[in-house]
Amino acid sequence: MSIEIIQSTPEFLALKEDWNNLLSSSASHVPFLRHEYLASWWKTMGGGEWDQGTLAILVDRDPDGSLGAIAPLFINGDRVMFLGSFEISDYLDLIAPVERMSTFIPALFSYLHDGKFPTWQILDLYNLRENSPSLPIIKEEALQAGYKFKLEVIQPAPFLQLPGSWQDYLESLKDRYRREIKKKLANADDYFLPVSWYIVEEVNSLDDELDAFLELMANHPQKEVFLSSKMIEQMKLVAQEGFQEGWLQLAFLQVGNIKAAGFLNFDFNDQIWVYNSGIDPLFENLSPGWVLLSKIIKWAIENGREGLDFMRGGEVYKYQFGGVDQKVLHLEISK
16 A cells, blocks of 8 residues: 655646545545545635635545545644634544445554654644544554554534334423424514525525625624635635535525524535524514424425434434434544
């Protein structure tokens, strides 16, 4: 096995088709590892989260020259990190089929260890899921190489396994939450203005719809601070790329002709990934976030999606809607 390092942006961008083909068979098949997502992240350095970095993507190729495994890495100071680290990309990992991990990870550590790789002190890997098959192999190789190994839980990431029908979903919830969802949906149906919802489907309206969504997000004080000009650029790039590639789900609840709530999700790999949301406080009495999320879950069930991933964060509503905890981890390996 011969590891190759990619350190220039043009080389990285040229890998798109092969990268995404490999991802479709990878053990970690998540939207944050799509080439267009990580290319957008690199262009804005995570929406301004980082002010500098050096690409250090390690790849292993098959005999025909196609990609067989990828370690999507960059260097910041003396730290080696996943591309996408760490604030805005909920899940990160190596990109390889399960059966490739047992040969790729040892080769990866040999490359990191034998002086070919730029100087580093800490392998700082954020946002690994607790069930990642790469984790036990990484741990074994790190300890064999004599490195220090530290693993910690960052946050929970509730996940909702979707049943076959909306009724089955409601019956799976605790009584008080089932009653609450039904009540809020009934209130929306009886509201003094017409309440409707839709998923954005027209590319010609996408820019305006994104602006409207970001305005809803900015109604929350913490999200307003989060939405720097660089972060807005990042979110728009990801949304536009995701729309073009067919995995963006931008949905709005509308009261009359006013947008009362919005969700920016990813519709990817037979799941809905709930990424961000915003509401207009003018309609707070309608609980527009709950109503829209209920509509999205019902749509997902009716359209054959297998799950809904609420992703990182332990917000109460995620459990009220039936989310069950998964853990997201931070792995630090130091010399």
